Amino acid sequence: xxxxxxxxxxxxxxxxxxxxxxVAALDRVPGLATLLVGDDPxxxxxxxxKRRLCVEAGMADLHRHLPGDVSQAELAAVIDELAADPDxxxxxxxxxxxxxxxxxxxxxxxxxxxxxxxxxxxxxxxxALGRPGLRPCTPSGVMVLLDEAGVDLAGAEAVVVGRSDLVxxxxxxxxxxxxxxxxxxHSRTRDLAAVCRRADVLVVAAGRPGLIGADAVKPxxxxxxxxxxxxxHGLVGDVRTAEVAEVAGAITPVPGGVGPMTIAMLLxxxxxxxxxx
Amino acid sequence: xxxxxxxxxxxxxxxxxxxxxxVAALDRVPGLATLLVGDDPxxxxxxxxKRRLCVEAGMADLHRHLPGDVSQAELAAVIDELAADPDxxxxxxxxxxxxxxxxxxxxxxxxxxxxxxxxxxxxxxxxALGRPGLRPCTPSGVMVLLDEAGVDLAGAEAVVVGRSDLVxxxxxxxxxxxxxxxxxxHSRTRDLAAVCRRADVLVVAAGRPGLIGADAVKPxxxxxxxxxxxxxHGLVGDVRTAEVAEVAGAITPVPGGVGPMTIAMLLxxxxxxxxxx
Numbered sequence: 001x002x003x004x005x006x007x008x009x010x011x012x013x014x015x016x017x018x019x020x021x022x023v024a025a026l027d028r029v030p031g032l033a034t035l036l037v038g039d040d041p042x043x044x045x046x047x048x049x050k051r052r053l054c055v056e057a058g059m060a061d062l063h064r065h066l067p068g069d070v071s072q073a074e075l076a077a078v079i080d081e082l083a084a085d086p087d088x089x090x091x092x093x094x095x096x097x098x099x100x101x102x103x104x105x106x107x108x109x110x111x112x113x114x115x116x117x118x119x120x121x122x123x124x125x126x127x128a129l130g131r132p133g134l135r136p137c138t139p140s141g142v143m144v145l146l147d148e149a150g151v152d153l154a155g156a157e158a159v160v161v162g163r164s165d166l167v168x169x170x171x172x173x174x175x176x177x178x179x180x181x182x183x184x185x186h187s188r189t190r191d192l193a194a195v196c197r198r199a200d201v202l203v204v205a206a207g208r209p210g211l212i213g214a215d216a217v218k219p220x221x222x223x224x225x226x227x228x229x230x231x232x233h234g235l236v237g238d239v240r241t242a243e244v245a246e247v248a249g250a251i252t253p254v255p256g257g258v259g260p261m262t263i264a265m266l267l268x269x270x271x272x273x274x275x276x277x
Numbered sequence: 278x279x280x281x282x283x284x285x286x287x288x289x290x291x292x293x294x295x296x297x298x299x300v301a302a303l304d305r306v307p308g309l310a311t312l313l314v315g316d317d318p319x320x321x322x323x324x325x326x327k328r329r330l331c332v333e334a335g336m337a338d339l340h341r342h343l344p345g346d347v348s349q350a351e352l353a354a355v356i357d358e359l360a361a362d363p364d365x366x367x368x369x370x371x372x373x374x375x376x377x378x379x380x381x382x383x384x385x386x387x388x389x390x391x392x393x394x395x396x397x398x399x400x401x402x403x404x405a406l407g408r409p410g411l412r413p414c415t416p417s418g419v420m421v422l423l424d425e426a427g428v429d430l431a432g433a434e435a436v437v438v439g440r441s442d443l444v445x446x447x448x449x450x451x452x453x454x455x456x457x458x459x460x461x462x463h464s465r466t467r468d469l470a471a472v473c474r475r476a477d478v479l480v481v482a483a484g485r486p487g488l489i490g491a492d493a494v495k496p497x498x499x500x501x502x503x504x505x506x507x508x509x510h511g512l513v514g515d516v517r518t519a520e521v522a523e524v525a526g527a528i529t530p531v532p533g534g535v536g537p538m539t540i541a542m543l544l545x546x547x548x549x550x551x552x553x554x
Contacts, residue, residue: 104408112398121389125402128450129442155467163453165406172449173405176440176461181472183460184453190432195458 003223003245004149006252011148012141012260016057019267022275023058030089030274031060032116032267033082037075038068038098047094050263057267062088068098075101079109090116090270113277116269118170127173132277134269139171141261142203142224143178149250151201151222154179159199161185161192161212161238167205167226175201192216204238212239220249226258280500280522281426283529288425289418289537293334296544299552300335307366307551308337309393309544310359314352315345315375324371327540334544339365345375352378356386367393367547390554393546395447404450409554411546416448418538419480419501420455426527428478428499431456436476438462438469438489438515444482444503452478469493481515489516497526503535 023030032054036047051061064078082088091114097103112122118136126133146153158180162168168184175182185195186206196202196216204212205226217223227238237254245251252258300307309331313324328338341355352374359365368391374380389399395413403410423430435457439445445461452459462472463483473479473493481489482503494500504515514531522528529535 121402121406121408122398123402124405125398125400128401128405128446129398131398155465157467169405169450169453172461173446176446176463179463179465181460181462181466183458184449185458186453186456188432188456189458190434 003248004250005245006145006149006222006224006250006257008141008145008252008257009260011145012264015144015261015264015268016053019264019271020057022271026271026274028274029058029060030270031062031087032090032092032270033062033064033085033088035064035066035075035078035082035091035093037066037070037094037101040096043094043096050092050266053263053267054270059089059267059270060087070101072101072106075106076109079106083109083111083114088114089274090114090266092117092266114273116266116273118269119166124165124170127170130177134273134277135174135265136166136170137262137265137269138167138205138226138258139174140265140268141258142171142226143174144261144265145224145252145258146201146222149222153201156180156200157183157198158201158203159183159185159196160203160205161196162205162207162226164205164207171203171205175203206238208238209236210238210240212244214240214243214247217244217247219247221247223248223251224258225252225254228254228259280525281527282522283422283426283499283501283527283534285418285422285529285534286537288422289541292421292538292541292545293330296541296548297334299548303548303551305551306335306337307547308339308364309367309369309547310339310341310362310365312341312343312352312355312359312368312370314343314347314371314378317373320371320373327369327543330540330544331547336366336544336547337364347378349378349383352383353386356383360386360388360391365391366551367391367543369394369543391550393543393550395546396443401442401447404447407454411550411554412451412542413443413447414539414542414546415444415482415503415535416451417542417545418535419448419503420451421538421542422501422529422535423478423499426499430478433457433477434460434475435478435480436460436462436473437480437482438473439482439484439503441482441484448480448482452480483515485515486513487515487517489521491517491520491524494521494524496524498524500525500528501535502529502531505531505536 115123118134158175163186193216203224209229225237225239392400395411435452440463449461470493480501486506502514502516
């Protein structure tokens with residue numbers, strides 16, 4: 001193996017420590033309202049981790065747990081209450097919601113300045129227009145990893161595989177804002193490996209285990225693997241890490257790469273919201 | 278010359294005729310409020326053309342002309358009045374504004390459902406997230422020209438030169454929504470000609486006269502020139518049309534290419550707003 005491993009766990013810990021220092025310097029303790037509906041076990045674990053790290057960073061845990069049969073109107077009313085509450089700095093509606101609820105109009109009720117997940121139309125527009133705003137956590141975390149890896153993004157060829165609202169599309173916008181030449185690929189891209197081989201920076205968020213192999217990587221490229229899947233032998237990403245590590249200059253592992261960054265960036269967003277955008 | 282010329286004037290006339298048919302079929306006449314501040318001669322001409330074609334398409338011309346020394350608060354109040362007026366389907370704030378006015382917070386007062394220029398944060402977010410919304414007129418017009426030229430966008434390599442909020446960035450989003458593999462280039466791109474040569478579809482919106490020559494065009498590519506500049510010998514675009522036309526499969530002229538599409542798409546947006554998004 002030749003590639004340097006980008007240690008997301010260590011970087012995330014550093015970001016959380018910075019957040020804790022920022023929180024300590026604020027006049028008022030920021031509060032994060034995580035909103036969990038129903039009893040999905042995976043969602044419960046995610047929310048528990050967010051709450052724990054929120055408290056570790058010195059912020060107020062303003063969690064709300066609503067029953068799985070809550071109505072759309074009741075949930076909307078809770079969001080409106082949190083939106084109006086000056087103690088609530090950030091609102092995170094844990095997804096997915098139970099099937100009888102419609103997520104989009106609920107997310108739309110979160111004020112952009114409290115939208116610490118960066119999921120509202122206004123937050124997406126602020127990113128698209130290059131204005132101050134709260135950015136989606138996973139692609140922001142990728143940017144921090146690229147900076148930690150010492151990547152010079154200006155003028156670099158960046159290729160993003162995947163065009164989800166949560167990762168691919170905001171990732172492209174963030175890379176473009178840093179002056180990379182950005183290509184976005186997806187399932188309809190004709191020769192995916194050929195396009196990926198152009199990349200100085202390759203961010204893979206396709207949601208397909210092992211999609212990217214060594215044939216799709218330029219020697220020396222920095223490869224960020226956003227995928228995470230439960231495989232036969234443990235967790236795997238969208239990148240075939242072992243073979244790509246023979247070609248790439250640097251690579252994130254799965255687990256321990258992008259994954260830990262997401263909550264760290266959620267906490268950073270909450271501090272950003274507390275400071276005012 | 279080998280390239281087919283894409284006749285934007287003819288396509289724009291067809292779009293306007295479609296808009297007029299749509300207007301005739303509506304129960305209620307849509308109204309377009311163009312808002313002109315001060316006496317900039319170029320802005321006056323643009324607004325006059327918009328009003329004329331709006332009336333030709335059967336819509337109500339709800340123009341407002343405000344003195345050049347209007348205050349920020351007064352202009353904001355006019356926009357709020359138009360926003361609340363059910364007879365006003367679309368609001369267009371003609372830019373640039375006189376120097377003492379701050380455009381961004383004024384644009385932000387335009388409700389996204391009346392934002393026929395597609396300039397608000399919410400409209401940009403809706404585009405980024407692939408949701409129904411009003412799109413910026415010039416890049417939407419480019420999409421119509423590509424369709425008229427019979428381009429199969431799915432899986433095509435599309436390259437956009439320029440990353441402005443008005444054209445380059447929304448253009449990339451629109452091409453991606455149509456399943457092209459999209460690369461966005463800009464002034465920091467290292468080897469612009471090499472990147473452009475990959476393009477099956479090349480959209481140039483760099484704002485630099487004659488930037489793109491034949492060396493940057495793949496044989497048979499479709500080239501759309503968004504630039505328009507007053508040169509020594511009349512209007513010129515960002516593309517050196519004569520030499521590129523020897524290589525490209527199809528090309529828009531300047532003038533008579535993208536230019537006429539912008540107002541046509543403004544009118545189409547107004548009808549879209551009237552129908553409900």
